[in-house]
């Protein structure tokens with residue numbers, strides 16, 4: 591196991607389903623925390639409600655498991671009261687972009703100094719597979735039995751537009767790249783947003799002909815395109831295949847930030 | 853070093869089978885006492901990390917451990933030291 595000093599081993603195995611990507615994202619985030627050399631008593635994890643939001647429960651630090659959608663609001667409070675703490679937020683696509691959408695854009699606008707890791711499985715996993723604001727067009731879920739008919743949010747682009755200092759996107763297949771992105775995000779002052787496309791075999795895969803865990807990973811791998819390549823293709827006016835999403839670093843800048851360590 | 857799967861944690865997702873560049877993990881066939889089909893290891897001494905971790909003093913590759921959603925993969929020291937004849941095919 592990675593980062594054994596940070597896991598609450600007495601709580602393992604965790605509640606996640608077989609092959610759920612959330613476990614991988616916890617591994618990568620804790621590997622990044624170790625690389626940063628942070629101390630446990632100087633680090634706090636904050637989350638809302640959802641499968642993804644259970645992550646801090648498996649980590650040996652102080653944590654806040656807050657109400658649905660409010661992780662960023664609580665984290666803002668923690669950071670403003672104690673700027674010396676390292677604050678990391680785990681959140682899900684529903685938690686962050688549906689009920690918590692307002693907090694998301696304002697945390698980015700304020701550029702509060704923290705690291706936000708969003709496990710975007712494009713579904714409400716915990717409550718049984720209802721469609722979320724990131725469920726792709728045409729995807730099946732319990733609330734979109736004929737295929738989703740609404741366009742989806744691109745969370746990373748949303749964070750860029752709202753003002754976060756560092757924004758990256760990877761998938762739960764790209765473990766090394768993801769760990770590096772989380773480290774870079776933790777080093778950057780201001781809000782660092784890392785979207786991770788993860789697999790939810792139980793409530794997304796099962797409805798979308800991706801029942802086996804490796805099928806979902808293969809889907810993520812084959813639909814991810816480096817942002818540089820995407821920009822080159824679009825600049826040359828070449829077509830981009832359907833269903834492709836960009837991965838890599840989307841923005842790194844130094845807008846004024848709040849709650850930076852003194 | 854020796855590669856081990858902690859069967860009290862593994863849920864049998866086979867992601868390690870998918871990522872190992874040496875094909876060290878193979879899909880298992882038998883249920884263990886927890887009712888889970890854990891992967892089987894094929895000549896794990898070929899793993900870069902098993903061979904070279906002590907020499908380099910750091911983790912090498914380690915992708916299987918990183919992607920394992922259930923924190924089930926680790927390396928243990930072999931005691932007493934067991935020399936292996938290792939053949940790595942490229």
Ligand SMILES: Cc1ncc(C[n+]2csc(CCOP(=O)(O)OP(=O)(O)O)c2C)c(N)n1
Pocket residue numbers: 639640641642643658681682683684685686709711713714715716717722
């Ligand atoms: C105020 C409130 N409304 C609704 C719920 C029910 N609820 C629990 S988790 C969840 C969705 C979680 O989705 P997401 O954030 O994507 O997490 P996932 O389980 O997919 O990781 C909902 C709607 C709740 N707990 N509280």
Ligand code: SF4
Pocket residue numbers: 605606607609610611612641642711715716789790791792793794
């Ligand atoms: S329902 Fe989906 S997101 Fe929740 S633990 Fe299972 S696989 Fe993971």
Ligand code: SF4
Pocket residue numbers: 857861862863864865866867868869890891919920921922923924925
């Ligand atoms: S990745 Fe981990 S949980 Fe999945 S089969 Fe391999 S050892 Fe078991």
Ligand code: SF4
Pocket residue numbers: 855871872873874875876898899900901902912913914915916917
């Ligand atoms: S560390 Fe790399 S080479 Fe060794 S078993 Fe894991 S994936 Fe295979």
Ligand SMILES: [Mg+2]
Pocket residue numbers: 640682683684709710711712713714715722
């Ligand atoms: Mg979700």
